[in-house]
Each structure stands twice: as structure tokens, then as C-alpha cells.
Amino acid sequence: MSVDTGFELCPGLVLKNRIMAASGCTGWGDALQDFTDQALFGAIITPTVTILPREGNPMPRTGETPAGLLYSTGLPNPGLNMFLSEYLPHLAHIQSPVIVSIIAETPDDWMKLASDIGSAPGVDGIEMNLTPIQLQICGEEIRRLPSEAEWCTTMHESIVAVRGVYAGPLLAKIPSVTVEPGLAASVVVEAGADVVSVGQALPATAVRANGTRRFSGVAGLSGPAIKPYTLYCTWRARMHVQEPIVASGGILTSQDAEEYFGAGATAIAVGVANLVHPDILPSLLSVSQKSI
Numbered sequence: 440m441s442v443d444t445g446f447e448l449c450p451g452l453v454l455k456n457r458i459m460a461a462s463g464c465t466g467w468g469d470a471l472q473d474f475t476d477q478a479l480f481g482a483i484i485t486p487t488v489t490i491l492p493r494e495g496n497p498m499p500r501t502g503e504t505p506a507g508l509l510y511s512t513g514l515p516n517p518g519l520n521m522f523l524s525e526y527l528p529h530l531a532h533i534q535s536p537v538i539v540s541i542i543a544e545t546p547d548d549w550m551k552l553a554s555d556i557g558s559a560p561g562v563d564g565i566e567m568n569l570t571p572i573q574l575q576i577c578g579e580e581i582r583r584l585p586s587e588a589e590w591c592t593t594m595h596e597s598i599v600a601v602r603g604v605y606a607g608p609l610l611a612k613i614p615s616v617t618v619e620p621g622l623a624a625s626v627v628v629e630a631g632a633d634v635v636s637v638g639q640a641l642p643a644t645a646v647r648a649n650g651t652r653r654f655s656g657v658a659g660l661s662g663p664a665i666k667p668y669t670l671y672c673t674w675r676a677r678m679h680v681q682e683p684i685v686a687s688g689g690i691l692t693s694q695d696a697e698e699y700f701g702a703g704a705t706a707i708a709v710g711v712a713n714l715v716h717p718d719i720l721p722s723l724l725s726v727s728q729k730s731i
């Protein structure tokens with residue numbers, strides 16, 4: 440099998456090919472090591488890292504539906520310090536570029552994460568997870584989500600703050616709800632992001648026949664069910680920005696990948712397919728080559 444020789448996604452970030460591992464879907468480098476040659480990924484995006492460690496939501500955290508996977512992880516992660524000292528060195532063994540996903544609630548915390556992670560050896564880029572945090576953790580009563588205008592203002596400020604301390608490759612992962620995807624793409628690029636990431640899971644839940652919810656907190660729906668919507672988001676983002684777009688959402692076959700490239704994606708990120716079909720990567724790589 441031949442593989443791509445790589446391409447520059449944005450200044451300073453050369454991927455091995457256009458097929459990346461989506462945030463959270465290959466764990467911290469060990470979840471897939473017995474099933475997939477992770478060095479074949481164009482790059483790997485880590486699960487989202489926060490300043491303080493997070494245990495994550497109570498079990499169960501996942502549930503299958505006929506059209507996709509529900510997950511409610513609550514962003515479990517070791518926190519900034521332990522990520523840098525213990526997890527990041529392990530990720531370097533994968534031998535694919537490493538992009539670290541981060542989330543924070545204040546500009547100061549965004550800056551701390553970006554500056555410490557961005558200056559660490561072995562980090563090739565940063566992805567800001569810009570979905571409202573209430574949708575990603577349990578225990579937070581959701582009274583209201585930010586309005587579209589609030590999201591635009593807050594995330595613009597956060598990206599500008601990050602840009603003040605980090606000049607490296609910066610991806611901005613826009614939410615699936617809260618803001619029109621074309622507008623979100625324009626805002627993050629205008630604020631200084633190099634790349635727009637599209638295809639966050641959609642808010643979802645599962646309810647038992649007795650009325651109790653299966654998950655505490657909000658779950659995310661990933662997989663084939665969201666593909667038409669995430670394709671729409673990709674197309675909308677492409678209408679608004681010239682910058683590179685990394686798209687995810689229900690990519691399980693080479694045809695799915697081709698559709699995303701047709702909709703305007705520059706690279707794609709594969710999520711649950713890694714868990715369902717850990718041998719999927721080689722078939723997608725041929726599409727990646729054709730699209731160069």
C-alpha cells in the first residue's frame with residue numbers, strides 16, 4: 440500500500456496525509472494500539488484537555504443506536520500538568536503529528552493551556568474545542584446556552600487571547616449547535632484560527648421505557664446519523680472561508696470521505712469509525728491521495 444507523502448494543512452503543520460483521528464476517538468494513544476497502525480494517521484487529535492484533572496461522567500458513558508454512537512464522557516482527562524508530564528511523551532511514540540485539543544472557560548485559562556501546551560516538545564498544533572462546556576459535562580444544570588451573539592463574542596475573545604501567547608498552528612472546532620456554521624467559521628478565522636474544524640457531535644440523550652435517562656448529563660450523537668448535518672456544516676463553512684477545513688461526522692467509508700472532500704473539506708477526521716472498524720484507515724488513505 441502506498442501512502443501520501445504529506446501536505447501542509449496550514450503554515451507550520453505538515454500532516455502525513457489528509458486522514459486524521461478525531462478528538463477523543465483514539466484515547467491517549469493506547470486505546471487503538473493493538474488494532475490500528477496509528478502511524479498511518481495524517482495526525483492525531485487528543486481528547487480535550489482542561490487545566491484541572493476531570494474524572495468524567497459516571498458510567499455508562501456510551502450507548503449504541505441503529506445510526507450511531509451516543510457518548511457522554513464528561514471530558515475525562517488528566518489535567519494540564521499530568522498531561523504534559525505523563526501523557527504527551529507517550530503520544531510521541533505514535534509517530535504521527537499530535538494536535539492537542541483544549542477547552543477553558545476564561546481567557547486566562549485558555550492562555551495558560553495554549554502557552555504551556557504550545558511550547559511543549561512533541562506538540563504540532565492546538566485545537567480549541569469551542570462547544571459550550573455545559574453540553575460536554577454532567578452536573579451542570581443547563582439553564583440557557585449562549586446566544587449566537589454571545590458565542591461569537593466570547594469565542595472571538597478566547598481565540599485572540601490564545602493568539603497572544605501561541606503563534607503555532609491553531610485549529611478551532613466549532614459547535615454543532617448554538618451558532619450558524621458559516622458564521623462560526625468566519626468568526627474563528629477572523630479571530631486568528633488557521634483551520635476550521637467542523638463536525639462536533641450533536642446533543643442527544645437516551646430514555647428508558649420507565650422515563651429515566653440512560654446518561655447523566657448531555658450525550659453527544661456521532662456516526663452515520665449526523666453525516667448529512669455535518670456535511671451541511673462543512674459546505675456552509677466553505678461558503679464563508681478560504682482557510683483549510685477539517686471535517687468529521689459519520690465517516691465510515693471511502694465514499695463518505697469523498698463526499699466531505701466534495702463539500703469543501705481540506706482534511707477529514709475519523710471518530711467512531713475507529714472504534715467500530717479499527718482497520719478502516721487504509722481504505723480511506725486512497726481517497727486522501729486522490730484528493731491531493
Ligand SMILES: Cc1cc2nc3c(=O)[nH]c(=O)nc-3n(C[C@H](O)[C@H](O)[C@H](O)COP(=O)(O)O)c2cc1C
Pocket residue numbers: 461462463464485486487508510512514540568612638639640660661662663665687688689690708709710711712
Ligand atoms: C467517545 C468519544 C469521545 C469524544 N471526545 C471528544 C473530545 O474530547 N473533544 C472533542 O472535541 N470531540 C470529541 N468527540 C467528538 C469527535 O471528535 C467527533 O467530532 C464526532 O464524534 C463526530 O465524528 P464521528 O461521527 O466520526 O465520530 C468524541 C467522540 C466520541 C465518540
